[in-house]
Amino acid sequence: MKHIIILALGLVFSCNTATKAQAPEAVKKTFQAKYPGENDPDWHKDSHNNYEANFKIDGIKYRADFKKNGAWIETETSIKKKDLPKLIKQAIKDNYGSEDITEIEKVESATKGLFYDVEFKQKGKNMDVEFRKDGSIIG
Numbered sequence: 001m002k003h004i005i006i007l008a009l010g011l012v013f014s015c016n017t018a019t020k021a022q023a024p025e026a027v028k029k030t031f032q033a034k035y036p037g038e039n040d041p042d043w044h045k046d047s048h049n050n051y052e053a054n055f056k057i058d059g060i061k062y063r064a065d066f067k068k069n070g071a072w073i074e075t076e077t078s079i080k081k082k083d084l085p086k087l088i089k090q091a092i093k094d095n096y097g098s099e100d101i102t103e104i105e106k107v108e109s110a111t112k113g114l115f116y117d118v119e120f121k122q123k124g125k126n127m128d129v130e131f132r133k134d135g136s137i138i139g
Contacts, residue, residue, distance in 0.1 A: 021045035023053070026070030034064070034072060074109040076117070087135035088116055102126055112138060 023031070023043045031041065031053055041053035046065070050073060053064045065073040081089070081104060092101075099120040107115050107130075115138055116131045130138040 019045050021051060023051045023066070024068055024070070027051045027066045027068065030066055030070040030072055031064065034075075072110055074107055074112075076105045076107045079104050079106050079116075084116060084118075085133045085135075087133065088118075088131045091131060091135035091137070092118065096120055096129070099127075 021043050031038070035053075035055070035057070038055050038057065041055040041064075044052045044054065046052055049068060051066045051068065053062075053066070055062055055064075060077055062075055062077050064075040067073060081101060083106075084092075084104065096118075099122070101118060102121045103117075103119040105117045107117050109115065112130070114133065116133075118129050118131060120127045120129065132138060
């Protein structure tokens with residue numbers, strides 16, 4: 001019986017989208033260069049085999065993603081709707097006024113620059129829309 005419980009617990013923990021991991025030296029080096037003084041991130045490996053660092057700066061939670069060669073991908077932090085730039089709030093009101101927002105993230109990306117990822121609640125799968133600071137939609 002003990003073996004069945006241990007096996008079941010192992011399966012539950014192995015089904016997470018990110019697993020606890022030890023980051024390679026190249027990833028740690030890039031992290032330290034980008035976030036000097038942040039010495040205690042929680043490292044996870046995501047479903048794309050990238051490394052995620054979860055950490056706080058001044059009480060704000062961040063998640064930074066890196067490729068295994070150390071290349072930085074992006075850094076995200078959750079924000080409130082009131083903290084969105086005015087032009088994005090207007091674009092949401094004009095184009096998605098009746099949609100409920102489930103999550104908002106401010107994202108700094110190596111390929112896209114700064115943008116805001118707004119997730120709208122929908123039946124089935126939620127819809128993510130990425131906005132530039134000027135209210136324009138990416139992609």
